[in-house]
Amino acid sequence: MSRCFPFPPPGYEKKARIDNVDLLKKVYILFLYSLYILFDLSFFGDAIMKFILSWxxxxxxxxGC
Incomplete structure (x- = not known):
């Protein structure tokens, strides 16, 4: 992409940083569920935090974000 123009040239497509996007989504979901379990097992696990993390x-x- 040229620095002279604020838009990409025709036919230019930005490539993803990682090829396996589904793997990245699965890792992120696993991270959120691990936070849920951590708050569930810890002293600080109140119902509101568990609800927010599960939501x-x-x-x-x-x-699919």
């Missing part, structure tokens, strides 16, 4: 994990799983 985020569910939305990430359903939306």
């Amino acid at each position: 985020i994990a569910l939305n990430v799983h359903l939306n």
Whole structure:
């Protein structure tokens, strides 16, 4: 991409940083569920935090983000 123009040239496609995007999503979901379990087993695990973490994990799983 040229530095002279604020837009990419025709036919230019930005490539993903990682080839296996599904693996990255699975790792992220696993991270969120591990946070959920950590708060569930710890002293600080209150119901609101568990609800927020499970809601985020569910939305990430359903939306594929």
